[in-house]
Amino acid sequence: MLARSIALLLALLPAAALAQQPGQKEFFQDFRGDKAISDYLKFIGPNAETIAKHDDAGLRITIPPEQLARETVGLRSTFGLKGDFEITASYEMLHDDRPQDGNGIGFMLYLVTDSAKGDALGVYRLLKVKEGDVYMVTRRSTNKEGKRDTINNHYSAPGKTGQVRLARTGATVKVFALDGDAKEFRELGPYDFVTDNIKRIELMAYPGRADRPIMPQKPVDIRIKNVRIRAESFPFLPAAELRDVDDPQAPVAVAAQPETSRSWLVVVLVIGVFLALALAGVVGIVLFLRMRG
Numbered sequence: 001m002l003a004r005s006i007a008l009l010l011a012l013l014p015a016a017a018l019a020q021q022p023g024q025k026e027f028f029q030d031f032r033g034d035k036a037i038s039d040y041l042k043f044i045g046p047n048a049e050t051i052a053k054h055d056d057a058g059l060r061i062t063i064p065p066e067q068l069a070r071e072t073v074g075l076r077s078t079f080g081l082k083g084d085f086e087i088t089a090s091y092e093m094l095h096d097d098r099p100q101d102g103n104g105i106g107f108m109l110y111l112v113t114d115s116a117k118g119d120a121l122g123v124y125r126l127l128k129v130k131e132g133d134v135y136m137v138t139r140r141s142t143n144k145e146g147k148r149d150t151i152n153n154h155y156s157a158p159g160k161t162g163q164v165r166l167a168r169t170g171a172t173v174k175v176f177a178l179d180g181d182a183k184e185f186r187e188l189g190p191y192d193f194v195t196d197n198i199k200r201i202e203l204m205a206y207p208g209r210a211d212r213p214i215m216p217q218k219p220v221d222i223r224i225k226n227v228r229i230r231a232e233s234f235p236f237l238p239a240a241e242l243r244d245v246d247d248p249q250a251p252v253a254v255a256a257q258p259e260t261s262r263s264w265l266v267v268v269l270v271i272g273v274f275l276a277l278a279l280a281g282v283v284g285i286v287l288f289l290r291m292r293g
Helices: 001-018 263-292
Strands: 025-030 039-044 052-056 056-062 072-076 082-095 107-114 120-128 132-142 148-156 161-168 172-179 186-192 197-208 222-231
Touching: 056 072, 056 197, 072 161, 082 107, 082 120, 082 197, 107 161, 107 222, 120 161, 120 172, 132 186, 148 186, 197 222
Parallel strands: none
Antiparallel strands: 025 222, 039 072, 052 056, 056 222, 072 197, 082 161, 082 222, 107 120, 107 197, 120 132, 132 148, 161 172, 172 186
């Protein structure tokens, strides 16, 4: 019985060691300080490279009120994602003036898939005309008639700084937010999604859209601090741009929650093996002494 237990523990050790090495890799971009922006994140939007300023606190994007082209401005990935993933972005809202029209102004993390229906999902941190400070989660797809369907849900947003997270498992995406100095993410909701590949990721200043805009518009002023992306596979992104998820030297997102490590399992199993061997030694000594007596 004892021998079988020891054999089982020894057999589990390689499996536990493998469990420590996740299949996911990580892409991390810190916009703070003098860190260069990855060649695989491209500026898009009107005057993007002019109104986006890289400073010590992050990437500040300011869309002036006189800019007539009220389009999103920011960064778009040239790589995609495959399988399950987790994307966490840190932001700061620098504007305080509530807009008079449109769909709100603020920060946007948006995903577009390569599905036949053009499925997309985004989480926004906005200052809106009526609702004020909110998170908005948007889910878009194409219906049977070929028209775009959009579902928007709103959630309270008490802080001017924080993080948003999109985490896909299978065909479900869970949306999370971390507000200000909060210690834990709160779940905004699970959303039915698709398993198709993500073809692009967008980190944007969002100016809202109005059918008949009131002029002048309110300025949009945000800062993106960093973004961390974990996924099973990164199509069109060289391996040199990635790192292991469990890399202890890797910087983490601002106020990010530590990932749970499975190394404790190996420790427990090793301790179990030594205890079993020690017990076997004690039993052997007792039997030996009895035989001599």
